[in-house]
Amino acid sequence: xxxxVESGGGVVRPGGSLRLSCATSxxxxxxxxxxxxxxxxxxxxxxxxxINWNGGRTTYADSVKGRFTISRDSAEKSLYLxxxxxxxxxxxxxxxxxxxxxxxEGYHYYYMDVWGRxxxxxxxx
Amino acid sequence: xxxxxxxxxxxxxxxxxRVTITxxxxxxxxxxxxxxxxxxxxxxxxxxFAASTLQTGVPPRFSASGSGTEFILTISSLQPEDFATYYxxxxxxxxxxxxxxxxxxxxx
Numbered sequence: 001x002x003x004x005v006e007s008g009g010g011v012v013r014p015g016g017s018l019r020l021s022c023a024t025s026x027x028x029x030x031x032x033x034x035x036x037x038x039x040x041x042x043x044x045x046x047x048x049x050x051i052n053w054n055g056g057r058t059t060y061a062d063s064v065k066g067r068f069t070i071s072r073d074s075a076e077k078s079l080y081l082x083x084x085x086x087x088x089x090x091x092x093x094x095x096x097x098x099x100x101x102x103x104x105e106g107y108h109y110y111y112m113d114v115w116g117r118x119x120x121x122x123x124x125x
Numbered sequence: 126x127x128x129x130x131x132x133x134x135x136x137x138x139x140x141x142x143r144v145t146i147t148x149x150x151x152x153x154x155x156x157x158x159x160x161x162x163x164x165x166x167x168x169x170x171x172x173x174f175a176a177s178t179l180q181t182g183v184p185p186r187f188s189a190s191g192s193g194t195e196f197i198l199t200i201s202s203l204q205p206e207d208f209a210t211y212y213x214x215x216x217x218x219x220x221x222x223x224x225x226x227x228x229x230x231x232x233x
Binding site (some may be wrong): 032033035043044046047050052057059061095096097099102106107109110112113115116117118 | 175227
């Protein structure tokens with residue numbers, strides 16, 4: 001069964017740090033790009049960060065750039081999100097998602113086809 | 126950044142109704158548009174990619190169309206399990222994607 005399982009969430013003070021993990025199983029980890037998406041309480045979905053298949057390309061939303069670091073470990077088949085200098089605005093449910101690519105008529109279409117259940121991050125004093 | 130705007134933000138409908146949700150992009154994104162369904166307390170689920178291609182296992186009462194800046198998701202006959210929030214997402218700027226604000230479909 002294809003699965004993504006997040007862990008590492010918790011409560012942290014403003015200015016603190018947390019590291020989220022996303023353990024994967026049921027597919028060849030090295031074949032896929034991955035993304036972190038977050039959802040604030042009662043809010044919509046916000047793309048946070050993505051990493052390509054070999055870790056050579058990382059991209060961040062402006063709201064987290066310079067504070068968050070995405071990484072991956074092929075041996076562990078896991079994705080990570082190191083979050084530093086956390087603020088109350090970072091309070092959210094953080095999902096990891098697998099990025100799938102399908103070529104149609106020469107165009108590369110990307111979509112997130114598998115999602116984890118999410119890890120809750122609460123930043124509060 | 127490409128902005129995605131959904132309308133309406135919420136709607137009330139009855140089982141059996143035909144429901145349409147609109148998503149507009151702030152610039153031309155061709156067919157690089159995906160739709161997701163999210164039920165309360167659950168993670169998002171991919172419904173449609175490339176503007177109109179149904180993901181495997183998604184019921185055919187779901188369909189979608191559009192290209193450029195305007196896209197539509199249609200549920201032909203609303204079922205009890207379809208009450209959820211629906212999000213569009215542009216993948217034109219992958220990996221720098223953006224989501225619409227969501228459309229909540231509620232029971233009338």
